[in-house]
Amino acid sequence: MRRSGHIVREVLDHVRAIVKPGASTMDLERAAEQKMKELGATPAFKGYYDYPCVLCTSINEEIVHGIPSEKRVLEAGQIVSIDCGVVVDGYYGDAAITVPVNGALAPELKKLLEVTEASLYRGIGQALIGNAVGDVGAAVQEFVEANGFSVVREFVGHGIGTKLHEEPQVPNYGARGRGTRLREGMVLAIEPMVNFGEPGTRVLDDKWTAVTADGSFSAHFEHCVAVTRDGPVILTQ
Ligand code: MF3
Ligand code: CO
Numbered sequence: 001m002r003r004s005g006h007i008v009r010e011v012l013d014h015v016r017a018i019v020k021p022g023a024s025t026m027d028l029e030r031a032a033e034q035k036m037k038e039l040g041a042t043p044a045f046k047g048y049y050d051y052p053c054v055l056c057t058s059i060n061e062e063i064v065h066g067i068p069s070e071k072r073v074l075e076a077g078q079i080v081s082i083d084c085g086v087v088v089d090g091y092y093g094d095a096a097i098t099v100p101v102n103g104a105l106a107p108e109l110k111k112l113l114e115v116t117e118a119s120l121y122r123g124i125g126q127a128l129i130g131n132a133v134g135d136v137g138a139a140v141q142e143f144v145e146a147n148g149f150s151v152v153r154e155f156v157g158h159g160i161g162t163k164l165h166e167e168p169q170v171p172n173y174g175a176r177g178r179g180t181r182l183r184e185g186m187v188l189a190i191e192p193m194v195n196f197g198e199p200g201t202r203v204l205d206d207k208w209t210a211v212t213a214d215g216s217f218s219a220h221f222e223h224c225v226a227v228t229r230d231g232p233v234i235l236t237q
Helices: 002-016 025-038 107-124 133-146
Strands: 055-059 062-064 079-088 091-100 157-159 166-170 187-190 193-195 201-203 210-212 218-220 223-228 231-234
Touching: 002 025, 002 079, 002 091, 025 055, 025 079, 062 079, 062 193, 062 218, 079 107, 079 218, 091 107, 091 218, 091 223, 107 133, 107 187, 107 193, 107 218, 107 223, 133 166, 133 187, 166 187
Parallel strands: none
Antiparallel strands: 055 062, 055 079, 062 210, 079 091, 157 166, 157 187, 187 223, 193 218, 201 210, 223 231
16 A cells, blocks of 8 residues: 555656646646556546546635546636545555645635645544544544634545545544544545535536535645554555
8 A cells, every 4th residue: 555655646746746827637637647557556536436537636616526627727826636546456545635726825725725734634643543533533623623714524534445435434523532443554545625614515517526515715635544553654655
């Protein structure tokens, strides 16, 4: 899983470098597909429940599962979440980043990205043997809400291994001490989805793209994290 995790990170780094005004989300998709081929990895998302692409690219108020398209051309001031999964020798890796389309991002959006990424690390810090899944979710939720943003309820993180989605579900909310106990060797995909405004969501007519109900912007960061005797180990570093 370290190998699939490293490849996911390489693909994300490669795609991040071509995010700029005028690039379409299909340009990102093609770059990712090419890179996966080069690295000998199989895309994890393409064909999963008929999902058509190797990336999810979600712009502004899109939370997750945006479908790359020639028609979606990035503009200055936007934010785009790039979510990527691969499988290598039967083991899955899954990670996401949200990046500004140009440097000059509105300060409140900069804060949204910073808080979302920091909330991921709060969650990772709870991925400890003997803790509960609720400890991860509570750590994410408390940090996000203390900063004035909200966490999405309808989409959650997950166990990951020889399948993309395994038990347990890993919500970005919860109560400390509640839920499945974490054991040595479990790997969790922790993936806070954080809305600037209200937490509500809806899914567009394409049946995939999840957007905020209030139209506010949303950010998403994800890592795969192994629960070990030495503490949490980030596999998608
Ligand atoms: N990172 C997302 C997840 O864990 C991406 C899945 S997209 C899908 O659910 F197409 F594969 F469903
Ligand atoms: Co995931």
